[in-house]
Amino acid sequence: MDAEVRLRTRESVGYDGEPSFDCELDYYLVYAEPDDVWRGVAPCGIAVEEFVLHEDFAAAGVDSAVWSAGEGWWSSAGFSRSLRADARVRTVVRPTGRSAAEEAYRRLTDTDLPHAGELRRQFADRDLRPASAPLRLGPAQVPAGFFDRRVYRILFAGDLGEHGMADLWCREWLQPVDDPAEPRVLGRGALAAQAHEFSWELRRIGFGVAWSIDLTALLGPDSEPEPATLGALLHRLRSLLRDRGLIPVTVERFA
Template structure:
């Protein structure tokens, strides 16, 4: 079940960075925020990292680049603010700064190219809807079999999935109808969540909220968000 709310949370994305001997990043905390268009498409990434003895430093380019480095990515664990605060305290940082303060550590911004949505398939939405949108949320890292099984139970997926997907779901919320499919993409450890939103008049506000909920759920299962694109 997905929480139904009118707008997505502004909570930052937190990650633990596990230690590795000889690695310049070391152990610490990584805090990120995607900048987004009103329709939730990602336009850029900003971040700040903290390591014991090194303080806070900002490198959005490094943050985006780690998603393509399997060795570093294996050490990055998505987490929530409470777990990040606990790790920060245990590593000697004291109390984790508030999100207002954390955003002041974002000193640079890494743009993500945004293309105009392609018009795939029929130009007219089904009867009863004013608009059809198609999104893909890309994730790095991999899912274990038990994590996929947990998602299938959560989303009440039946059968073997649809069109190559491993888990499907549906939800109606705030004047919009959503369906989604989770599948592997590319030739590396990557996943794509394809989301179709059928929107009634006045129902567009539900779209970013549901996309945020789905993204956060997959982060809770260990995936690292790469970007959010819109195809239609």
Template sequence: MPEASVAATSTLDYYLLGPASPGGLLVEEFELADDLSATCLRTAGWTPADGWWSSAALARAVRADPDARTRVRAVTRADAAETYRRLGGGALPDEDTLRGRFRDDVPLAGPAPLRLGLGPAVHRVLFAGDLDAGRLAALRAALRLDGSTDPGVLGTGRLRVDGTAFHWDLRRAGGVAWCLDVTADPVDRDMLRPLLRRLVDVVRGHGLVPATVECLR
């Protein structure tokens, strides 16, 4: 199992709002369909002056605008709770309560791109952002990637659990984003769901922002 710099102990994604000293929180969750593709992004922001507010516009901005991405930094729930307390919010609500703060979701559902070829479905997680050479090397190490003979793949990770073989490839997507292609053979969504969560947390911890999850069949 990949070691994450952002621990996968929560089901929501937490970001500090900056860019310098933290001034608030951004909390997000991807809602997944039965095939584990993302149907919408649920999101809420909090600042001491404004309390909780809809952050759909900010969520879109950090995935489209490099300057907006400098305003957020992925953290663990524990770090988010400490910032929330320090900024005067008290005890950070539990995750079920935080879901009640989500308003004005960002829809993501749409036709998945076609994949030519045989084999199990590919779950493609798209990420916004960029990596310099040092951060890319650190991410490759954290994802435990080996070299690949495919010129489009920057590294491949593998894991076998109870007869299920998991495989993930890190790719550059269109020159402007990144993607992680994850497969399970045979498909076991109960095992695939937590692995996807853990892998996304690893990538988030290295500065990229998840944008959507597609299921390519």
């Protein structure tokens, strides 16, 4: 298995419960104006998020908190929803990593960014995802030699753009696809880990206003209901597109 898809505990892939303090959260820089990021203007705020997952790794909601000048830390499910639904909000919010968030926070406050455990204490208003039974997508029968077959969709808002697409093809996770029969499928990838087999497709939804990664997981042959490998892979694929500017919206289970 690729070292970047490492086995994680229940907590480290974002389960509802008491997470481990060293789990990586999702960080965003918030700017006053859309052009500030390109003009080198410092951000005016920092947003921190964490996906909360059901035991089958489908999203239960998103916890978030924002630090902004003059207001300090605050938590709002409304901000989380607007980031995903309003393209204007996304023009002033940029996904980033922990190190860039630390640098921005130190510049804004002259103090160190709190560690993950302290940041989670700022989460007060969860952006919930509707609960529903998994829909059947694809054949119901599990292939011979496997215990279970699952299909997940990781949905994203935003536009990759030419640079984001070009960067994706520089990775081993996605290979470009040019299939006239499936014009919305732009990339595919696959991974075998232990006794499991995974395959996924990058899909464009609408006119580039949304994207998805559809993952098919063949699990088995043991009757282990929640292999950590699946959660780690879903986390890695979500991060793959978030690192290129897209905003993860939800993780749905279809089968």
